[in-house]
Amino acid sequence: MNDLMIQCRGLSKSYRKGATVVTPLEALDLDVPKGEFLALMGPSGSGKTTLLNLLSGIDSPTQGSLVIAGEEVASLSRRQLTAWRARHIGYIFQLYHLVPVLTAFENVELPLLLSDLSKKERHDRVSAALELVGLGDRIHHTPTELSGGQEQRVAIARAIVADPPLLVADEPTGDLDRAAATRILDLLRGLTRDHGKTIVMVTHDAKAAAAADRTLHLEKGQLLENACDVS
Numbered sequence: 069m070n071d072l073m074i075q076c077r078g079l080s081k082s083y084r085k086g087a088t089v090v091t092p093l094e095a096l097d098l099d100v101p102k103g104e105f106l107a108l109m110g111p112s113g114s115g116k117t118t119l120l121n122l123l124s125g126i127d128s129p130t131q132g133s134l135v136i137a138g139e140e141v142a143s144l145s146r147r148q149l150t151a152w153r154a155r156h157i158g159y160i161f162q163l164y165h166l167v168p169v170l171t172a173f174e175n176v177e178l179p180l181l182l183s184d185l186s187k188k189e190r191h192d193r194v195s196a197a198l199e200l201v202g203l204g205d206r207i208h209h210t211p212t213e214l215s216g217g218q219e220q221r222v223a224i225a226r227a228i229v230a231d232p233p234l235l236v237a238d239e240p241t242g243d244l245d246r247a248a249a250t251r252i253l254d255l256l257r258g259l260t261r262d263h264g265k266t267i268v269m270v271t272h273d274a275k276a277a278a279a280a281d282r283t284l285h286l287e288k289g290q291l292l293e294n295a296c297d298v299s
């Protein structure tokens with residue numbers, strides 16, 4: 069139990085759309101050990117983003133249990149969930165979601181602005197995160213002055229700067245060419261191997277999934293039995 073970062077039991081999510089109810093996730097069971105790099109694949113509409121949103125506390129399940137780092141998060145209020153998310157989750161988006169008018173440094177600093185860290189502590193953490201992603205020489209560049217791969221590395225620095233144990237990534241290489249994608253995947257692998265992060269990554273790309281320790285397939289809101297293991 070202690071070596072699990074994520075434990076889902078009977079996890080379901082439904083949305084009401086007028087008179088109909090849509091259930092993108094149904095009674096899902098999932099264990100993810102600490103330090104694992106897990107890839108999630110599945111057709112469009114199979115519930116991948118819905119699952120990431122539950123794991124990251126952006127949304128709450130309709131039913132079931134979701135224990136992350138030993139804490140039941142399914143029962144947290146919206147307000148508790150926001151505070152919990154800031155400490156536990158780094159989210160990496162397909163299209164980076166950087167603020168265009170801010171430099172790489174300022175983008176990475178954003179998650180720390182509400183913390184009680186001093187300016188010097190923030191500076192040290194942001195510099196270390198940008199060094200870790202190989203962008204120590206680009207800290208004053210704005211997103212338009214960076215390549216897509218570099219923008220994604222800034223976004224990864226932003227996701228890790230508050231040192232959360234769990235990173236969730238929604239198609240982090242979906243908008244990149246193969247060389248840039250490979251560099252991002254190497255970086256993510258390094259974050260699990262050398263820094264103990266747990267990563268759940270949604271991808272449509274079998275080559276990206278092959279970089280993970282394990283791949284699970286979602287189909288109509290359920291994990292397929294005998295999911296192929298690519299480790």
Ligand SMILES: Nc1ncnc2c1ncn2[C@@H]1O[C@H](COP(=O)(O)OP(=O)(O)OP(=O)(O)O)[C@@H](O)[C@H]1O
Nearest residue numbers: 083085090092110111112113114115116117118119
């Ligand atoms: N807020 C919402 N309200 C209503 N229905 C929703 C909502 N969010 C998701 N859905 C529905 O849930 C289903 C699963 O959506 P989800 O985004 O999780 O799929 P996905 O596997 O990530 O797809 P894609 O690969 O296209 O991103 C879809 O049918 C979608 O329309």
